Amino acid sequence: MNFRVIYFLIDEAINSIKQNSVMSFLSFLTVTISLSVLAMFLIVFMNLNSMIKSIGDDLNISVYLNRNISEDRVSQVRDQIKFIRGVKSISIIPRDAAWADLKNKLQYQRDIVELIPGNPLPDLIIVKLKSIENTNSVLKELSFIKDIDDIRYGKSVVNKFRSGVKLFNFVGGVIVLLLLSATFIIVASTINITIIAKEKEIKIMKLVGATNSFIKSVFVLEAMVLGLVGSILAVVLINAGYFIINSKMQQVYHFAYVFTKHMNIISLNMFVIVIGLVICLSASFFSVNSLLKSIIKK
């Protein structure tokens, strides 16, 4: 196939889109809308997940030791915790320092403090994790260490946040799946209509020596143009929308930097274009294989 034939095929695909303008416009529209929604969903998905990660990174486990253990034992427990896999760092708040601090804070309620006999506070070891994913394994290891009285961490907050994100991912996934299916169906219908409208051309192409794969390539190329233009429009929309919303958010909420921190917009753009092409190409293969066979055999 020389470059003149490729030029001819592209020219035919563009002419066909022009001739079949209503269906082509609908195809562009659905490709653009569904890919834009997919991209928006991905942006929110990636940011929520990175937020979970950020929160998880800041999550500490507070380990309260028994009050009646010696300083040597406290040091031993501290060393045991330090070498647990998944632990990033630890810090100790000795019971005496914690008690002095509390008394200092409660200096206006000195009467109450003096009613308490001795130091009621335990030694506290604050464990910082490498990742929130290590929480369960670290908790399990901690449960094997003697002289630990109590363990506390922000489990409920993180779990609630996680289940919210899971729900969001599920609903978003279903919406995106429905939109991509609609795109598939509309592009396949557009190609079907083109094939039926081009019955005469197909007959002529066949009789002048065009192979079946050549004839198929005319329609596959048309779908590629639909996919490419639709996804480029989606990319333009996504980028414009993303930067406008992001800059507005940063003016209002300074913490909004989170929404750009983990985003790789170029990868997202590439992903959207590839998905657009894959959907349109698979739709065209579906149409071409089912409908073109019967027309070619006529």
Place this chain on the structure above:
Amino acid sequence: MIRLRNVTKTYQDFVVLNHINLHIAKDEFVFLVGPTGSGKTTILNLLTREEVPDAGKIYVGMTSINELNERQVANLRKNIGFIFQDFKILNRTIYENLAYVLKIQGEKKQIIKEKIDRVAELVGFESKLYCYPHQLSGGEQQKVCIARAIINKPHVLLADEPTGNLDPDASLEIIQIISKINLDNTTVIVATHDKAIVDLMRKRVIGLHGGNIVRDQQMGSYHEF
């Protein structure tokens, strides 16, 4: 040039061609006549490999076309021109209709122009090249169809009822053009119901009936005497 040996073709239980044997020499002009359903169009479709026979062998030149693969079929069709009764002209200018065939084959612009000028002169519509099909009469549209069929100088020209939609004058003009192409070393096979044309031309006539060859006459007429 073309040989059919013991060719049988059936559609479901209906026998369209029944053990047909036929030989058409190079540069011959042959009319296929017979009632509807006698197998005329099926013979043309077998020659372009749109259909394959249930039994028997078909040769175009020295090649048996029964066992050709897709690419070889495509090459076979490049050497066969086909004229339809219903023209099958695209809704583009006549120049674009003719160029379409050549663009599929990846021809250069200059070659396309030269070939179009040649066939336009041969069939006589140089002044109509930039008209659209709806601006042409039936006869002129059939001329376009002929020009498209011969643009690659095929060895064989097949015509299925080429005058079926035309008035007598236009029919005569079309058959004269086809005859001219035949004189230019092209084997021509015309399937027709057009009695006047067959009787006028006095070429070889092969009569078909019920899937059988019932007569084969040199300088024949539409009806057997």
